[in-house]
Amino acid sequence: MSLLQAQNVHYIYQSKYQTVHAIKGIHFAFEGGRFYAIVGKSGCGKTTLLSLLAGLDLPTEGQILYDGKSTAERNRDHYRLRAVSLVCQNYNLFPLLTVEENVTYPMLLRGVKPEQAGKTVREKLTAVGLDSSYYKRLPAMLSGGEQQRVAIARALVSDAKIILADEPTGNLDTENSELVFSLLQRLAHEEGYCVIVVTHDLAIADMADEVLRLKDGALVD
Amino acid sequence: MKSFPYIWRMALRRKGACLLVVLSTMAAAVFMLFYPSLIETVRTELEETYDGIPVTGSILTAGVDSAPAVSDSLWRELQSSGYFSELYASSHFGVRAFPKGILEAKAGAGASEQDRLTAFQTLLPRFEAEDSGGVGGPMMAYNTFQASDELVRVRDSIRWMDGYGESCLEGSERVCIVSESWGYRPGDTVPFLARVLVGRSLVEGIFRLKVAGTYPGKITEFASVMPLKTMEELTVAANTAQRQHGNYFAWTFGIYEVYFTVKDNRELDGIKTMMTERGLRGSDTVRVRIDDRILKETAGPIESNLAQLEGSYLFFFLTIAVLGAFISFLLARDRKPEYAVMRMLGESRLQITLKALLEQFVLCLAGVSLGAAAGHFMEVVRFDGVVCTMILLCYTLGAAVAVMLTVRVGVMDILRDKE
Numbered sequence: 001m002s003l004l005q006a007q008n009v010h011y012i013y014q015s016k017y018q019t020v021h022a023i024k025g026i027h028f029a030f031e032g033g034r035f036y037a038i039v040g041k042s043g044c045g046k047t048t049l050l051s052l053l054a055g056l057d058l059p060t061e062g063q064i065l066y067d068g069k070s071t072a073e074r075n076r077d078h079y080r081l082r083a084v085s086l087v088c089q090n091y092n093l094f095p096l097l098t099v100e101e102n103v104t105y106p107m108l109l110r111g112v113k114p115e116q117a118g119k120t121v122r123e124k125l126t127a128v129g130l131d132s133s134y135y136k137r138l139p140a141m142l143s144g145g146e147q148q149r150v151a152i153a154r155a156l157v158s159d160a161k162i163i164l165a166d167e168p169t170g171n172l173d174t175e176n177s178e179l180v181f182s183l184l185q186r187l188a189h190e191e192g193y194c195v196i197v198v199t200h201d202l203a204i205a206d207m208a209d210e211v212l213r214l215k216d217g218a219l220v221d
Numbered sequence: 222m223k224s225f226p227y228i229w230r231m232a233l234r235r236k237g238a239c240l241l242v243v244l245s246t247m248a249a250a251v252f253m254l255f256y257p258s259l260i261e262t263v264r265t266e267l268e269e270t271y272d273g274i275p276v277t278g279s280i281l282t283a284g285v286d287s288a289p290a291v292s293d294s295l296w297r298e299l300q301s302s303g304y305f306s307e308l309y310a311s312s313h314f315g316v317r318a319f320p321k322g323i324l325e326a327k328a329g330a331g332a333s334e335q336d337r338l339t340a341f342q343t344l345l346p347r348f349e350a351e352d353s354g355g356v357g358g359p360m361m362a363y364n365t366f367q368a369s370d371e372l373v374r375v376r377d378s379i380r381w382m383d384g385y386g387e388s389c390l391e392g393s394e395r396v397c398i399v400s401e402s403w404g405y406r407p408g409d410t411v412p413f414l415a416r417v418l419v420g421r422s423l424v425e426g427i428f429r430l431k432v433a434g435t436y437p438g439k440i441t442e443f444a445s446v447m448p449l450k451t452m453e454e455l456t457v458a459a460n461t462a463q464r465q466h467g468n469y470f471a472w473t474f475g476i477y478e479v480y481f482t483v484k485d486n487r488e489l490d491g492i493k494t495m496m497t498e499r500g501l502r503g504s505d506t507v508r509v510r511i512d513d514r515i516l517k518e519t520a521g522p523i524e525s526n527l528a529q530l531e532g533s534y535l536f537f538f539l540t541i542a543v544l545g546a547f548i549s550f551l552l553a554r555d556r557k558p559e560y561a562v563m564r565m566l567g568e569s570r571l572q573i574t575l576k577a578l579l580e581q582f583v584l585c586l587a588g589v590s591l592g593a594a595a596g597h598f599m600e601v602v603r604f605d606g607v608v609c610t611m612i613l614l615c616y617t618l619g620a621a622v623a624v625m626l627t628v629r630v631g632v633m634d635i636l637r638d639k640e
Contacts, residue, residue, distance in 0.1 A: 056565070056632050081567025092562045094227075096234040101227055106566045108224040154566075 250592025289475020545619025
């Protein structure tokens, strides 16, 4: 059974000068344990689709189903807290919290006490290749690749089984990009996560189990 | 709210921003705690002005032949009103009398009171004659010795009968103060003929007064002086006697001149209202003067100043709300990316707003506490819980508006455009 479904999703928004039909009838089912890549040219609607999947917005038409229930019928804050994790190109860490605090933060939102969160946080940081020497550092003291790994560790500490990544390697060099992708790939294949990555890098997209090609807001073969 | 300690850590790591909030609210606290004492100083100055500047006035009969300015009932009302610290009143009617020498020449030395009265009645028809030696003029009545400037002027020269003094005018005994030139000594009894115009008729009657004191020389203002209450009783007695003789007329007792000092200047409006309602102000036959010009010229600017200060108090609280909104907006604007990440991680707008507000509240509380403590330590202000609470509320209210506006972020736009 699919974990996340886009059912005939349309998204129209009013820009400053025109009405934009950003997503046109996308119909697709995402399953756990698979690695998906959404590719397409700039402005084709990749990020819009991702934000709809993340529950940051609602489709104008159609619906996003998680566990069989539409995001429109769910508390979307709760959906983002429990069901999906988002990893962005710009890492989006809290600049004034240490690595450890950044990863702990979403656990606190779920009601876990800081002292109870420590073990899980350390496990996830180790899983993404960051040892204890990084724990007390602020994000600004890390490289781009390291920051992105912290962001992935933060995504992992939630119980969400869906990881949505928006150009996660956009600011990384080739070596770090491969490292991050292999990490995401491993999470999908070995730990059963449904990993959906938006990227414009076709070479990296080829590593995905399934590639969704977007053109002008619609899926193409 | 379990994540608040982390929000708080982020806030504390923004030392400049924290310092800005703390110092601003600290300054606001010192100022707002000092402000009431400023108002109090001006209020005290106003009170001192009201208490320190005497306001006097008068109610006078306008015109020569006019009726008394103040009726007996109104006079009693003025006395019992409590509005006045000093109330001097005078009335008068015409009298005729004969010096003691002339009266004794007619009645014989050592004559009895009755013989003297008979001699007085005998002499009266010849009063108008040039060689009669009669004396006449207004019999003045005062409610107190101080009511007559002329008596006050000669007070040290007055010879008093034993047991009598200036206070005799405050009572209702049938006494008088006359000129030594009439020849009477303190303790003697003087017969008078009262001549009162009642309507168009001249009514006359004889009465006798005991000499309580004599003054040297002559005072042109009056022939003799008697207590005001005595005059009132004399009026009542005369009217009663006339009615017994079948004459129905009323010799109306009234006050021709009243001089007063206002007891509490704050009640000036009440006094003016009372005088207007009693028909004293705006009347053609009565002249009312209240000399409050100096008070008005002194207290007016202070009152205006006080009103401005009190009015500004509310304005300053609004300013604190605006300050809260402005500072919070500046701080929150820079934190939009943080709010976007919080939203991304599943926090609701309400949760973020409450955390941001709590953060601002705690910082403001610190600032206000420090301000109150600093002011108290420097002995420039007194702690006032209500003012401190108001500052906290106003600042937090302003901050709430700013935070609510800022938290409405376009999450995806910010997440993508961060760099």
